[in-house]
Amino acid sequence: MFKKGLKLYSIFKSKCPHCQEDDFFEGSRFKANVAEKCNVCGEKFSKEPGFYQGSYYVTYALGVAIFVAVWVASRVLFPEMSMPILATIIVSALLLMTPFSYYLSKIIWAIFFSVINHEQKMRELLLENYEHLFEIELLDEIKKVGYIKNIPEGDVIINIGDTVRNMPLLLEGAIKVSRLDDDGDELLLYYLEKGDVCAMTLTCCTGNSISEIRAVAEMDSKIIMVPVQKMADWVRDYETWRTFVFESYNSRFKEMLEAIDNLAFLNMHERVLKYLKHKVIVTKDTFLYVTHQTIAYDLHTSRVVISRILKSLEKEGKLKLDRNKIEFLDF
Numbered sequence: 001m002f003k004k005g006l007k008l009y010s011i012f013k014s015k016c017p018h019c020q021e022d023d024f025f026e027g028s029r030f031k032a033n034v035a036e037k038c039n040v041c042g043e044k045f046s047k048e049p050g051f052y053q054g055s056y057y058v059t060y061a062l063g064v065a066i067f068v069a070v071w072v073a074s075r076v077l078f079p080e081m082s083m084p085i086l087a088t089i090i091v092s093a094l095l096l097m098t099p100f101s102y103y104l105s106k107i108i109w110a111i112f113f114s115v116i117n118h119e120q121k122m123r124e125l126l127l128e129n130y131e132h133l134f135e136i137e138l139l140d141e142i143k144k145v146g147y148i149k150n151i152p153e154g155d156v157i158i159n160i161g162d163t164v165r166n167m168p169l170l171l172e173g174a175i176k177v178s179r180l181d182d183d184g185d186e187l188l189l190y191y192l193e194k195g196d197v198c199a200m201t202l203t204c205c206t207g208n209s210i211s212e213i214r215a216v217a218e219m220d221s222k223i224i225m226v227p228v229q230k231m232a233d234w235v236r237d238y239e240t241w242r243t244f245v246f247e248s249y250n251s252r253f254k255e256m257l258e259a260i261d262n263l264a265f266l267n268m269h270e271r272v273l274k275y276l277k278h279k280v281i282v283t284k285d286t287f288l289y290v291t292h293q294t295i296a297y298d299l300h301t302s303r304v305v306i307s308r309i310l311k312s313l314e315k316e317g318k319l320k321l322d323r324n325k326i327e328f329l330d331f
């Protein structure tokens with residue numbers, strides 16, 4: 001009945017006020033036990049202790065609305081109705097609606113604060129990260145349709161075969177984009193950093209298409225998710241967006257060429273060194289918390305080979321190996 005994107009959808013389906021994916025209530029919604037947080041976008045449903053005490057104002061307002069609606073309807077439809085009967089009908093309507101208004105008021109209250117909160121947060125983040133790239137009108141549009149998502153390190157944002165519904169605009173952190181071959185072996189394509197957009201999602205602006213890459217948060221990251229359907233409109237309407245899209249294509253393409261060069265012309269020794277150097281730049285940390293197995297996956301080789309190369313790099317004084325940690329020394 002109500003389309004996703006409308007706040008009424010959240011209200012009547014009891015979904016997260018922010019992303020509308022996860023359930024707002026734990027168990028039956030009639031018990032109105034508000035869940036702690038949304039497991040999809042991370043929105044906290046209880047801002048502080050006693051947050052939902054304020055929802056009694058909404059319950060009260062709903063009660064008044066029901067009272068007025070029943071009163072007016074009875075007067076119009078049955079002008080002859082006597083006062084005691086009218087009063088009985090109103091009281092019954094109020095009693096009948098009590099369980100509904102109890103949970104409705106909680107979710108309406110949460111939506112009210114969620115909207116104010118996110119508008120403000122999103123405006124600040126957009127201005128901080130994208131003001132130099134986009135005009136104010138475009139920033140406003142992004143604010144209207146996008147939502148913020150916090151992704152903990154190691155979480156998969158999209159997998160191969162998933163439908164691409166959103167395009168990520170990176171605000172903080174880094175995202176590792178890789179491909180898998182038929183045997184399930186991984187090959188690192190590139191990293192997305194602040195201000196980057198994934199070239200793969202740029203190609204699917206015309207509808208829901210299937211992802212050919214896997215994107216994993218390299219570190220705790222914050223992104224704005226924008227529905228891919230908007231991409232085509234913005235390419236048509238905003239010059240700054242067109243430039244952004246073409247430049248992103250360009251730099252992703254260059255990175256892919258570099259990845260091919262690395263595969264074709266560098267030996268594994270050089271590739272490992274380059275890989276670690278790149279990781280230091282992306283994470284801005286000379287201590288790399290990465291297992292030999294992960295490096296092997298990313299570079300499409302075996303763990304034994306990686307361990308051997310890392311040992312010889314340590315002998316050359318380019319790095320120091322520690323338990324689950326590599327200190328990079330070669331600059």
Ligand SMILES: [Zn+2]
Pocket residue numbers: 016017018019020021022038039040041042043
């Ligand atoms: Zn959510």
